[in-house]
Amino acid sequence: MSDLECKLLIIGAGPGGYVCAIRAGQLGLDTIIVDPQAPGGTCLNVGCIPSKALIHAADEFHKMAYASRGPLGISNDNPSIDLAKTVVWKDGIVKRLNDGVSGLIKKAKTKLVVGEARFIDGKNVSVRTPDGERNIRAQNIVIATGSAPVELPFLPFGGDILSSTEALSLGSVPDSLAVVGGGYIGLEIGTAFAKLGSKVTIIEATEAILPQYDQALTKPISNRLAELGVQVMLETKAEGFQNGVLTTDQGEVVAEKVLVTVGRRPRTSEVGVKDLMLTMDDDFIRVNDCCQTSMKGIYAIGDVTGEPMLAHRAMAQGEMVAEHVAGHKVAWDKRCIPAVCFTDPEIVICGLLPSEVKPNTALVSEFPFAANGRAMTTEREDGFVRIVARKEDHAVIGIQAVGVGVSELSAAFSLAIEMGATLEDIAATVHAHPTQSEGFQEAALRALGKALHI
Incomplete structure (x- = not known):
């Protein structure tokens, strides 16, 4: 097949890559994405979007299954779920979004x-396509190849040992599920299957779930897991799996399926990054404030550049790189990137922790x-909003929240920090009543010694 040439070549069509491609096209750059x-990418196809679809389905089923036990006067008759049908619905959402992204490109x-x-x-990349080999020569190349689940040598993926990809495509609800890893991916999926009826056990090697967060934020999660009947084994190391039994250093766990979620690794070896001899930070590609690598004309964005491995970070980097290649004076200078755990309840982290x-x-x-x-009217009063501000000038430098639905407050939180808001700014902003967002205003008022509702 004939060779191709372009101004900008993007390797990887995940959130960072496709946003880079769309913005580059808008700027008139001759662009190819592979x-x-x-x-x-992972986010749309087998990650963020599919997992949120499963979480929604699990929430709806759990509400129906346990409605008659609550105080609302709702009765129900033994609801059931056809997980295979749920997966078809989930796949339909993914397909619609795939088509939408393709159309935008x-x-x-x-x-x-x-x-x-x-x-x-x-400057040159070889592409193995269904129709044969193609060579692409580009003036600038963006590495946006994302990340993949880390596989444990004693728990290799396959059969009943699942990565998050396989877990999101199961055709039926397993009677029992062991989740190795108490980070956000394991807790999100594990909680969903607990709501669907699985007996779930979380195995975490450290002394706490979500170990990067403080106990105040994770305590509501731990309490909810207990309510759902999820067993959490802390300071426990998995050792192997055979005949429906997961062996750990603290005993055996019966499990029909084992979900391994112990982290993600950058996809760099698959595209031959090592051969370029780029400057690295361990397994990640080192970049400057324009996402340029140590080789002229080579950029890297998203998960391959390290934490935080978040789709929206990759998107922002991709947009910036396209503008940089187009000659715009831009740089990566984000004061805060929000992170959300879609656990039950949800956690939002923006800026600095105390x-x-x-x-x-x-x-x-x-x-x-x-x-x-508003929280009272939803029967879920667990959680809080927390603000961290500098004493000297009351500038807000961190906002955290844990509670049902708080993911939708993440934009307000990150905007406040990006815009340099003070406690007085937030306290003086009229927040709609009754909404959970009032907790944001109330936290600011409380910091100023002007608390109204507590």
């Missing part, structure tokens, strides 16, 4: 090549949802 699967006049790319050198601030330099204030009228 990926072996449908556009959207085409609209931007960017060429999509389906195939597996590998570097020949810093533990990350020098002692006696910050004001830390919390407002509990137990004092929020």
